[in-house]
Amino acid sequence: MTPGRVEQSVIGVPGRYWHRLEDGRVQCDLCPRYCKLHEGQRGLCFVRARQHDQMVLTTYGRSSGFCIDPIEKKPLNHFLPGTSVLSFGTAGCNLTCKFCQNWDISKARAFDRLQEQASPSAIAAAAVRNGCRSVAFTYNDPVIFLEYAVDVAQACRGRGIKTVAVSAGYITPEPRIEFFRHMDAANIDLKGFTDGFYKNLCTGKLAPVLETLEYLKHETNVWFEITTLLIPGENDTPQEIEAESRWVIDHLGRDVPLHFTAFHPDWKMTDRPPTPPATLITARRIAMEAGIRYVYTGNVHDPAGQTTYCHACGAALVGRDWYDLTSWNLSADCGCSACGAPCAGVFDATHGSWGRRRWSVSVHDAS
Ligand code: SF4
Numbered sequence: 278m279t280p281g282r283v284e285q286s287v288i289g290v291p292g293r294y295w296h297r298l299e300d301g302r303v304q305c306d307l308c309p310r311y312c313k314l315h316e317g318q319r320g321l322c323f324v325r326a327r328q329h330d331q332m333v334l335t336t337y338g339r340s341s342g343f344c345i346d347p348i349e350k351k352p353l354n355h356f357l358p359g360t361s362v363l364s365f366g367t368a369g370c371n372l373t374c375k376f377c378q379n380w381d382i383s384k385a386r387a388f389d390r391l392q393e394q395a396s397p398s399a400i401a402a403a404a405v406r407n408g409c410r411s412v413a414f415t416y417n418d419p420v421i422f423l424e425y426a427v428d429v430a431q432a433c434r435g436r437g438i439k440t441v442a443v444s445a446g447y448i449t450p451e452p453r454i455e456f457f458r459h460m461d462a463a464n465i466d467l468k469g470f471t472d473g474f475y476k477n478l479c480t481g482k483l484a485p486v487l488e489t490l491e492y493l494k495h496e497t498n499v500w501f502e503i504t505t506l507l508i509p510g511e512n513d514t515p516q517e518i519e520a521e522s523r524w525v526i527d528h529l530g531r532d533v534p535l536h537f538t539a540f541h542p543d544w545k546m547t548d549r550p551p552t553p554p555a556t557l558i559t560a561r562r563i564a565m566e567a568g569i570r571y572v573y574t575g576n577v578h579d580p581a582g583q584t585t586y587c588h589a590c591g592a593a594l595v596g597r598d599w600y601d602l603t604s605w606n607l608s609a610d611c612g613c614s615a616c617g618a619p620c621a622g623v624f625d626a627t628h629g630s631w632g633r634r635r636w637s638v639s640v641h642d643a644s
Contacts (some may be wrong), residue, residue, distance in 0.1 A: 289333025292325055293424060294452045303327050307452050308371045308420060309485045322421040324369035336367040337425045340395045341416060343403070345636045347600040348629075351413055351443050352536050352575055354585055355622025356462045356500050358595055359602045359629030362441060363400070363409040363638070366416025367425070372445055372479045374468065375545040376508055379416050395640045397425075397432035403640035404438045410629070411461070415443035423456050430459035446489030447481055453492055462623065463501040464536075465490055469512035470505075470521040478511065478546075487524070494529045500623045502534040504575070507552045507560060509540070518560045522567035531570045531588075532621035537561055538575035558582060571621070589618035600633035 294307040302313040305320050312320035314327040324336045343365045348357055351364075370377070404412050412433050419426040419442050430440040439461040446465040448456060457463070467486060468479060475481045493501050505521065507513040518537075525533060537560040539552040557574040561582055564572040574582030578599065585595040592615040596604035606614040609626045613619075 289326060289328055289335040290337040290424060292332040292334045293455075294449070295332040303330070303332055305332055306449055307423065308447050309449055309482060310371060320371075321373070322369045322371040324367065324421055334422060334424050336369065336422055338394055338396060340365045340367055340640075342366075343395070343400075343638050343640055345407055345409060345631075345634070345638055346413070347631050347633060347635075348411065348413075348441075349597065349600045350635075351415060351441060351464050352504060352538070352573070353441065353462055353464055353500075353502055354536075354573060354583075354595070354597075355502065355534055355571065355620070355624070356441070357410050357439070357623060357625060357629065358605075359631055360410040361408065361629065361631040361634075362411045362413045363404040363407060364413040364415050365395070365400070366414070366419075367422050368417060369421055370418050371421050371447055372418070372481050374479045376478065376506070376511075376540060376549075377544045378506070378541070397428040399640045400429050401432040401436045401438055403638065404433060405436050407638060409438065411439040411441050413441040413443060415441070418444050418447070420444055420446075420448045420452075420456065423452055427455065427459050434459075445481075446486045448485070448489060450488070450492075453489060454496075457493060457497050457499050460499050463493065463499055465493070465501055465503055467503050467505050467521065470517050470524070471512070474512050487528070491528055494533070502536060504536040504538055505560075506538050506540050507556055508546070509549050509552060509556070511549075513552070513556050513560070515559065515563055518563045519567060522564040522569055525564075526568050531568050533569070534571035534573065534621075535564055535569050536573045536575045537564070539577050541576070552576075554579060585620065587613040587616060587618055587620065589613065590616040592616065594620055595628070602628055602630075602632075 295305045305312045319326040345361050346364045348360050348362045414426045433440050442460045442463040472483050475483045493499050537557045541551045554577045561572045570588040580598045583597040584593050594606050605628050611624045
């Protein structure tokens with residue numbers, strides 16, 4: 278990795294999780310890349326840099342834009358279904374996925390992507406004003422803007438707004454504790470289930486992601502779901518899907534929802550076709566046969582594959598057509614209306630009614 282240089286005009290806020298090396302460089306300890314920087318250099322994520330002999334975050338308070346989305350779009354199917362979530366990202370990423378579906382943000386090298394100045398309190402106020410139940414850190418990985426995400430999360434919790442991290446989970450143990458302490462829910466990308474996939478397509482490693490998943494399950498109360506984007510010829514064999522499913526059951530249990538979503542050709546991987554819907558349907562069947570209770574297809578029109586079913590009697594609990602809820606058969610205590618078996622997740626007595634709408638908003642709008 279050749280670190281980039283940071284322009285003199287870019288001002289950063291002090292970053293956490295770094296230390297000095299004997300050779301004079303500064304090492305960032307936030308993610309498993311452990312970038313080692315000389316003065317004026319940026320890390321691989323491009324947003325953390327060494328300035329005046331300190332590590333700084335150069336994107337604090339700046340966003341690539343705000344949208345109100347359905348929570349199901351994150352995707353989270355067991356966290357306040359039908360509610361709206363105020364979503365935003367910044368710029369940069371600490372993985373280099375060739376198939377990135379948000380590359381215009383994650384690969385941004387010019388800060389002209391970052392249009393809107395947004396203080397944590399302004400974001401929390403915008404969520405309240407727009408009737409959102411939660412704020413999501415998404416579009417690019419919030420791990421790399423930890424200090425900003427934590428401050429926003431604290432402001433949100435102070436206003437009764439929940440927080441959602443959409444992340445690849447590529448973070449080291451110490452910051453992992455701080456980061457997730459401030460989150461109510463997460464969707465973690467498990468991009469593939471081989472080291473080769475992470476190495477060749479993301480220049481990363483699988484193990485830290487699995488550690489994050491185990492940490493979330495066993496050390497926190499964060500509600501989390503997992504997403505695997507299936508790429509034809511790369512991570513879509515029945516054997517790999519079965520291995521992933523078995524790992525989830527053995528290490529996380531049967532109640533963690535798993536989403537298999539469709540790839541479309543993008544960024545540096547335009548030589549592959551989109552994922553055939555049949556591949557997603559097969560993956561869902563394999564994972565359910567392995568014993569995972571809640572498995573979904575995504576990025577395709579598949580109402581049956583997007584509906585939540587009771588693990589005990591098979592009744593449809595939450596019907597979905599894209600992001601619209603089409604039926605609701607959960608009792609007030611989050612059980613199946615037909616047989617009473619509990620459904621894992623975070624639910625209110627009833628569902629929201631945001632539907633599939635997606636609105637761009639400014640956090641500074643008065644209305
Ligand atoms: S967070 Fe950024 S600077 Fe720090 S180790 Fe990861 S890629 Fe490098």
